[in-house]
Amino acid sequence: MTLQGYIDSAIAPRADRWDCEERIPRQVLSDLAGLGVLGAHVSIAQGGGGRPVVEWGEALEAVGEASMSLLSVLTIHAMSSYALARWGEAEAQQEWLPSLTSGAKLGGFCLTEPTIGCDAKSVTTRLEEAGDSWRVTGTKRWTSAAELVDVFLVFGQTDQGPTAVLVPRETPGVTVTPISGVLGFRGARACELTFKDVVVPKRWTIGPQGMGFSYVASSTLDVGRFCIACGSTGLIRACVRASVDYARQRKQFGVPLSEHQLIQALIADMTTSYKAANALWRQAAKAREELLPSSIMETTTAKYFASTAASRAANDAVQIHGANGCGPDYPVQRYFRDARITELIEGSNQMQQVMIAQDALNAFATRRRR
Amino acid sequence: MTQSDARSKVRAFLEKFIRDQDFEDGDNVFALGLVNSLMAMQLVLFLEKEFGVKFTNQDLNLKNFRSVDAMVELLGARGIFAAA
Numbered sequence: 055m056t057l058q059g060y061i062d063s064a065i066a067p068r069a070d071r072w073d074c075e076e077r078i079p080r081q082v083l084s085d086l087a088g089l090g091v092l093g094a095h096v097s098i099a100q101g102g103g104g105r106p107v108v109e110w111g112e113a114l115e116a117v118g119e120a121s122m123s124l125l126s127v128l129t130i131h132a133m134s135s136y137a138l139a140r141w142g143e144a145e146a147q148q149e150w151l152p153s154l155t156s157g158a159k160l161g162g163f164c165l166t167e168p169t170i171g172c173d174a175k176s177v178t179t180r181l182e183e184a185g186d187s188w189r190v191t192g193t194k195r196w197t198s199a200a201e202l203v204d205v206f207l208v209f210g211q212t213d214q215g216p217t218a219v220l221v222p223r224e225t226p227g228v229t230v231t232p233i234s235g236v237l238g239f240r241g242a243r244a245c246e247l248t249f250k251d252v253v254v255p256k257r258w259t260i261g262p263q264g265m266g267f268s269y270v271a272s273s274t275l276d277v278g279r280f281c282i283a284c285g286s287t288g289l290i291r292a293c294v295r296a297s298v299d300y301a302r303q304r305k306q307f308g309v310p311l312s313e314h315q316l317i318q319a320l321i322a323d324m325t326t327s328y329k330a331a332n333a334l335w336r337q338a339a340k341a342r343e344e345l346l347p348s349s350i351m352e353t354t355t356a357k358y359f360a361s362t363a364a365s366r367a368a369n370d371a372v373q374i375h376g377a378n379g380c381g382p383d384y385p386v387q388r389y390f391r392d393a394r395i396t397e398l399i400e401g402s403n404q405m406q407q408v409m410i411a412q413d414a415l416n417a418f419a420t421r422r423r424r
Numbered sequence: 425m426t427q428s429d430a431r432s433k434v435r436a437f438l439e440k441f442i443r444d445q446d447f448e449d450g451d452n453v454f455a456l457g458l459v460n461s462l463m464a465m466q467l468v469l470f471l472e473k474e475f476g477v478k479f480t481n482q483d484l485n486l487k488n489f490r491s492v493d494a495m496v497e498l499l500g501a502r503g504i505f506a507a508a
């Protein structure tokens with residue numbers, strides 16, 4: 055079966071149910087692993103699929119169109135497996151990478167805490183040295199799909215500064231408490247995690263000690279932003295499709311809504327947003343394929359644009375559907391709730407604006423150096 | 425690749441980000457506030473791509489990236505310069 059065939063038959067028809075039940079069956083992730091989606095971004099040399107970035111982006115866009123909850127699970131898995139592939143030591147890679155790239159195990163991402171969000175380098179979770187191990191103590195919050203995840207990439211403080219380490223969910227001292235009733239991404243139910251004297255070997259440290267923020271978190275969030283840019287683009291496409299179908303069949307004042315020009319204006323805007331968001335993530339994919347330093351800003355711009363445009367498109371899709379857009383019979387209310395989350399995660403959009411502005415203040419400045 | 429080619433390339437890359445101030449090859453570009461924290465990853469990507477090296481975790485100490493001199497020294501230690 056092709057990925058699109060699987061999405062059409064097994065994801066799209068079930069996405070509303072996952073949203074209501076706040077869970078995605080583990081089998082879906084295994085099926086996607088079988089279709090090569092879970093390890094696509096890791097090189098063949100490291101046991102992944104080594105797919106071209108643009109092809110991976112197309113898969114993410116297609117999944118995002120059907121279910122942003124599922125897209126978010128793919129995102130955290132991609133982030134944690136990327137971190138291991140890029141920054142892990144050989145021993146940790148041998149222990150964990152094959153099962154993550156094959157999808158036998160799922161990776162998660164634990165940065166945010168109850169009191170620490172955007173200011174991520176200030177995480178308070180402690181990593182204390184205990185011989186060849188770390189003792190992990192602290193609380194993480196808003197960890198996506200933690201009930202499904204097998205191993206978390208956890209960011210904590212050491213004497214040398216922020217540091218990342220792998221912590222399997224089943225380690226004694228790890229407690230996972232689901233948070234029900236979150237606005238969006240409900241299928242990937244977010245959780246609070248407490249770590250009480252959790253002991254993990256130091257060989258599972260990811261990246262240089264003290265550089266957990268500068269390198270590991272920032273490059274991992276960059277991967278996350280690429281996933282969210284592609285997924286949000288899919289979400290905009292879903293809004294266009296739902297709006298077009300609805301506007302063509304629903305009649306008011308004796309004609310289909312699609313004949314009212316103010317409705318056409320909304321459809322024109324969301325279609326334009328879709329094309330622009332798609333072009334931006336493809337531009338980012340090209341820079342990522344070539345490992346260009348500019349890939350970071352291309353990705354940031356793509357994520358910022360796609361997520362804000364997805365919120366606008368979903369808002370307009372609800373408007374076109376009227377009361378039906380607010381009810382359970384149409385998916386646009388889910389799109390609306392999910393779109394809102396894309397503006398917060400993998401670096402909130404205010405953080406993206408700061409990065410884009412800082413870059414622009416250099417890139418577009420008239421050169422004045424002697 | 426000679427050391428002076430590498431020096432010019434590193435300078436040219438940094439100059440894209442530091443537009444309106446002079447800086448010396450020994451200046452700590454992070455301490456001068458000339459580049460932001462995002463630069464750490466951009467510098468790694470640039471040096472790995474441009475010079476065909478792959479840094480180990482031990483190489484990634486920020487002090488290896490703080491100035492043109494430090495980066496050229498790091499590249500030298502990775503053996504990328506042809507013998508004169």
Ligand SMILES: Cc1cc2nc3c(=O)[nH]c(=O)nc-3n(C[C@H](O)[C@H](O)[C@H](O)COP(=O)(O)OP(=O)(O)OC[C@H]3O[C@@H](n4cnc5c(N)ncnc54)[C@H](O)[C@@H]3O)c2cc1C
Pocket residue numbers: 130163164165166170171172173195196197198199236238239244395398399400401402403404405
């Ligand atoms: C459904 C969901 C899933 C999530 N999944 C994960 C996950 O798997 N792992 C994980 O680690 N985290 C996860 N998060 C957390 C998410 O990454 C954070 O919500 C995000 O980083 C913002 O942090 P915060 O919510 O604490 O907001 P805060 O940092 O408290 O910020 C609040 C508001 O102030 C703005 N703000 C903050 N600082 C500035 C500033 N300097 N200038 C201007 N504006 C500013 C922010 O943009 C935001 O709008 C998830 C969140 C949600 C809702």
